[in-house]
Amino acid sequence: MHRIQFDNDETAFRQFYTDNMFRLFQFAFTFVQNREQAEEIVNDVFLRLWQNRSRISQIENISVYLYVAVKNTAANYRRQSKPRDLGAVHHFYLSPDPEQILITDELRKKIAASIDGLPARCKLVFKLVKEDGLSAAEVAAILDISYKTVTTQLTIALKKLEEALRPSLPKNFSASFKKK
Structure with missing residues (x-):
């Protein structure tokens, strides 16, 4: 996070994105039930994080921050789009160990x-x-x-x-x- 904030290190940011994108995508998908919107939500959150990288050190817990940002962005998407079937099935995938x-x-x-x-x-x-x-x-x-x-x-x-x-x-x- 230090390299992202102070060195504007795009490689470090890409790695951070890669490490967090899939779980945040799954989380966004539970709200919008649409693959493209879920991807867009996650990308919007990461874009805002990059644009505001100079303030990263003010974020107490980056993981909680990302989840809350995804949840709020998904809520905004849902308000802007037509109503969805709330009875849709949610899919989660267990990561192998x-x-x-x-x-x-x-x-x-x-x-x-x-x-x-x-x-x-x-x-x-x-x-x-x-x-x-x-x-x-x-x-x-x-x-x-x-x-x-x-x-x-x-x-x-x-x-x-x-x-x-x-x-x-x-x-x-x-x-x-x-x-x-």
């Missing part, structure tokens, strides 16, 4: 279907905390809800996922999961 490679394809499909089956707010909170790695406090700031609401929604999401996946999990999985 070594443990997920070991999961069978069938279980992977059950996990994705279970996440898709979560209520909208639970799904959004789950995605931001578990997939994007944000803290509950950051999610609360981004979504402008209380910390308690975030933790409650995350608890609901995890319980629903455990219930949906219980038949596919080893017998002792629930007991070992709760001990951690």
Whole structure:
């Protein structure tokens, strides 16, 4: 961030964009349900960040700043465009890690279907905390809800996922999961 702000380093900015674009695109997509608009929203946010790079050091938490900027920009897009079908399905993709490679394809499909089956707010909170790695406090700031609401929604999401996946999990999985 220092190189971007003080050296006007476009290479550093491109790398920062690349590192953050996809998760912000997914977040924007949950609001507008349109690929092109979601891309435009993210690009608008990054363009404004570049234009105001001299003030980057004033941003306390750049990750929260980006999510809030995307949320606000998406709200502006929604106000300017025609009403959308609010019943549309949200799609989230789990990023692979070594443990997920070991999961069978069938279980992977059950996990994705279970996440898709979560209520909208639970799904959004789950995605931001578990997939994007944000803290509950950051999610609360981004979504402008209380910390308690975030933790409650995350608890609901995890319980629903455990219930949906219980038949596919080893017998002792629930007991070992709760001990951690």
